[in-house]
Amino acid sequence: MATAYDVMHDLADRLSNRVQLTTNGLKVYLEAVESAFNLDIDYAMLQKVYGTDPQAEKRYSPAKILSSTTEVITGEPNRKHISTSYVGRQNLTMRMSMRRFTRLTNGFSKKLANHAAAVALHFM
Numbered sequence: 001m002a003t004a005y006d007v008m009h010d011l012a013d014r015l016s017n018r019v020q021l022t023t024n025g026l027k028v029y030l031e032a033v034e035s036a037f038n039l040d041i042d043y044a045m046l047q048k049v050y051g052t053d054p055q056a057e058k059r060y061s062p063a064k065i066l067s068s069t070t071e072v073i074t075g076e077p078n079r080k081h082i083s084t085s086y087v088g089r090q091n092l093t094m095r096m097s098m099r100r101f102t103r104l105t106n107g108f109s110k111k112l113a114n115h116a117a118a119v120a121l122h123f124m
Contacts, residue, residue: 004031005036009032012036020041020042020044020077021044021077022077037074039075041074042075043074045071049068050066051066
């Protein structure tokens with residue numbers, strides 16, 4: 001809960017215009033977004049339900065999306081832009097391009113300061 005509040009307040013402090021935000025179904029975001037933005041945001045929540053595909057290989061197959069629902073929380077978000085795909089892609093790119101996020105390698109960060117510096121370099 002505290003991390004969600006910190007992230008949302010940091011985001012609100014960095015933005016000068018009204019934005020559209022989409023989060024996953026984690027309930028802590030509801031209070032964190034309201035606390036940080038009040039009603040000055042177009043906010044929607046996207047919930048995906050995952051399950052296993054009986055036809056898929058068992059060991060390496062990712063879960064399949066069985067259904068998804070969107071819910072407008074605040075404002076008037078554009079329904080065609082309600083998506084968590086961009087942040088999902090960014091997280092995958094970061095994990096795949098920085099060995100700091102992989103345990104049991106010589107690039108694994110043992111100190112938080114080193115890890116923060118590596119992430120900052122990645123984004124620069």
